Amino acid sequence: MKPISDNNERWEEKLKDLTINVKQIQDKLLEEILTPNLKTEYLQRFNIDRFDKELFKKNVPVVTYEDLKPYIDRVVNGESSDVISARPITGFLLSSGTSGGAQKMMPWNHKYLDNLTFAYDLRKHVVTKHVKGLEEGKGMMFLFTKQESITPSGLPARVATSSYFKSDYFKNRPSNWYYSYTSPDEVILCPNNTQSLYCHLLCGLVERDEVVRMGSIFASVMVRAIKFLETYWEELCLNIRSGQLSEWITDLGCRNSVSLVLKEPLPELADTIETICKQNSWKGIVTRIWPKTKYIETVVTGSMGQYVPTLNYYCSDLPLVSTTYGSSETTFGINLDPLCKPEDVSYAFMPNMSYFEFIPMDGDKRDVVDLKDVKLGCTYEPVVTNFAGLYRMRVGDLLLVTGFYNNAPQFKFVRRENVVLSIDADKTNEEDLFKAVSQVKLVLDASELILVDFTSYADTSTFPGHYVLYLEVKAKEGENKKQKKYLELNEEAFSKSCLVMEDSLDNVYKRCRFKDGSIGPLEIRVVRQGTFDSLMDFFISQGASIGQYKTPRCIKSEKAFEFMEACVVAKFFSS
Structure with a gap:
């Protein structure tokens, strides 16, 4: 294994390259996306017979998901991927939902997980620069999977996080601090979220002295976990005191894996936790139970900002770190100033993720601009072309340009359009x-x-x-x-x-x-x-x-x- 300093230097060089050579990387990426896909039915419709960036932008329209849905549905129902993508589509990612109530189904292949894994590794490097001592402990991360469905094509439809947790990328992840959790993988993969959450808390309590960071994908889940602890702390203490898991935890993966964490009765630990939880006020409860915690890693931008006061109350104003901005369409960018205040979070777009364009909200919306051409202080809606068959698709988020890291624009999430x-x-x-x-x-x-x-x-x-x-x-x-x-x-x-x-x-x-x-x-x-x-x-x-x-x-x-x-x-x- 390379020394940490060597890895940091390598990632710093990579970050420098990505944020300086934005135009070159974006143009090359667009060529990599389009060239294999020139024979797809969708691009053929717009007379795209060769790679030509200007021809692509002139002939292929900016569209919404509803415009692409008929093509995606054909693949969902069993037609060949080359309706929209020469690269085989291996599944579909489910978005949070649309105004009509149905979840969007985004075509997906392993390039998405390549990008996601790259973003995770990059954000590990960024956090390490700002927070010291993380290598000495584990993360207590409230991570979950949702049950998947199988489409008529035989391909799975999952939420993005479940796709990652059920993949070899997660199973074979590096054995460093950033991927070291108090919970066994079986707890994360448990299909029953209530049993999973209980086991997350139990494992985190047993290993309380090793917890150096805590978090969840979204702030709402972090708050839910604390409220769950408020309801179940007495039962959790009984489990720790007896060394036995509650009978209502019936998932075999949870039972078998958690029993290896809860090896024996720990009455002194149970007494300590009980004393803390019995106090009238739960203000600062997180740092009282897990005193070595250095920060909370969770998304607190957009609609999740409403949970910031609650988290500050329970977490004694620990830094709330929003690391990554992503969606079912693509991973967009990284927060390069992780310890900033939640209201100041901006994400530097990474030009190697997807091809990005932007619709200006402050001017002529027909004047779609490239990543390198956005202006400071202006608001835009991103448009994505990715490796799985989405071409110039509007995302529906509104973003404000707050600055630049080298040549890479940094965006603040303003809101979802019309939510x-x-x-x-x-x-x-x-x-x-x-x-x-x-x-x-x-x-x-x-x-x-x-x-x-x-x-x-x-x-x-x-x-x-x-x-x-x-x-x-x-x-x-x-x-x-x-x-x-x-x-x-x-x-x-x-x-x-x-x-x-x-x-x-x-x-x-x-x-x-x-x-x-x-x-x-x-x-x-x-x-x-x-x-x-x-x-x-x-x-x-x-x-x-x-x-x-x-x-x-x-x-x-x-x-x-x-x-x-x-x-x-x-x-x-x-x-």
């Missing part, structure tokens, strides 16, 4: 919200109530977080009935509205809500009459134009949230 509510993997946009509220209107109408206006809020003050819908209603009769009276008369209508609302949201929401348990019951908060008129006055007082004012369909401002809360007269939850 208004998100707790976990769910992405509810304004159209989804209006469709669901239209069903609520029907319920209210049948109860002689009229919906005056509405807005929403993603409440993460408790875990799991949940959707909140603020409704202003009035009686159809037009009489000056007291609001309290008809609220009492129509409690059934509002409770039913909660159920109808949830039933109208997409499949990803329903999976998170009813299967994964990562979203709590939807809540309707009824506000007093006149609230939305007052809300308009509030925003105008804050500088909004009365001529351009539109009711916000999701409350983002803390002051606006406090205003709405002061107007709430009744609350109802989905059963």
